[in-house]
Amino acid sequence: MATAIKNIPVLKKEAASTFNEKIEKNIANRASVDFSKKVSISSKILAKAKS
Amino acid sequence: MGFLLEKCTFRPYNQEILDSCEPFDCGNSDLNGFFSKDVIKYTSELLGKSYCFTLDENPKVIVCAFTVSNDSIKVQTLPNSRKKKVTKRIPREKETRSYPSVLIGRLGVNKNFGRLGVGSDLMDFIKSWFVHPGNKTGCRFIVVDSYNTPKPLLYYTNNGFEPLFSTEEQEKEAMNLPLDKPLKTRLLYFDLILLKIEEQTE
Numbered sequence: 001m002a003t004a005i006k007n008i009p010v011l012k013k014e015a016a017s018t019f020n021e022k023i024e025k026n027i028a029n030r031a032s033v034d035f036s037k038k039v040s041i042s043s044k045i046l047a048k049a050k051s
Numbered sequence: 052m053g054f055l056l057e058k059c060t061f062r063p064y065n066q067e068i069l070d071s072c073e074p075f076d077c078g079n080s081d082l083n084g085f086f087s088k089d090v091i092k093y094t095s096e097l098l099g100k101s102y103c104f105t106l107d108e109n110p111k112v113i114v115c116a117f118t119v120s121n122d123s124i125k126v127q128t129l130p131n132s133r134k135k136k137v138t139k140r141i142p143r144e145k146e147t148r149s150y151p152s153v154l155i156g157r158l159g160v161n162k163n164f165g166r167l168g169v170g171s172d173l174m175d176f177i178k179s180w181f182v183h184p185g186n187k188t189g190c191r192f193i194v195v196d197s198y199n200t201p202k203p204l205l206y207y208t209n210n211g212f213e214p215l216f217s218t219e220e221q222e223k224e225a226m227n228l229p230l231d232k233p234l235k236t237r238l239l240y241f242d243l244i245l246l247k248i249e250e251q252t253e
Contacts, residue, residue, distance in 0.1 A: 032247070039248045
């Protein structure tokens with residue numbers, strides 16, 4: 001049996017405040033990484049995919 | 052993602068793959084065991100869905116594979132100061148905010164396809180998949196429970212992931228794990244809000 005995957009625990013106290021600070025910064029930097037080309041390639045991969 | 056687009060085909064990792072392909076070998080016995088023994092049961096119990104890329108010139112070869120499932124990051128915070136004033140006579144309740152996420156449970160690259168950038172291409176594909184206009188549900192974060200060893204941790208951090216907990220001790224405390232025992236895996240996340248796709252610019 002493979003190693004069990006951990007549940008994601010609720011973030012509390014210091015972990016919560018650090019996480020909140022980081023995601024606030026990310027919101028300020030929203031859409032700062034241009035991923036359009038990669039999404040376009042992934043569309044082509046999905047179009048070629050077999051189910 | 053050139054190699055995955057031009058040389059491979061994306062497929063669900065199902066019984067047909069198990070029956071028709073050579074055993075998947077990413078050089079990690081735990082992952083190999085999952086993709087050869089546990090994957091079908093995991094899928095049938097609706098705990099996650101597994102996918103792979105097979106090589107077009109020899110479809111018996113699995114180039115890379117991964118498993119994803121729905122999850123969330125829950126963050127407990129104290130009410131803000133204004134709310135504290137309003138509710139000062141009432142015992143303060145903690146608020147929990149939940150962010151929709153996708154959990155990468157397993158991910159491996161065939162050891163014969165190392166150094167081709169397949170791992171990073173695969174991660175770009177997964178990120179693209181969850182910000183793709185065709186994605187039916189909202190998803191803010193990709194979370195992974197990585198083996199706590201240098202190579203996988205470097206792979207995820209090089210691909211923009213950050214630890215969910217600043218220190219191993221903090222993670223052990225949150226998981227109620229003994230502080231004197233080694234942490235086998237670490238939770239990391241990637242914030243999809245950073246990615247720009249065409250639709251957001253219009």
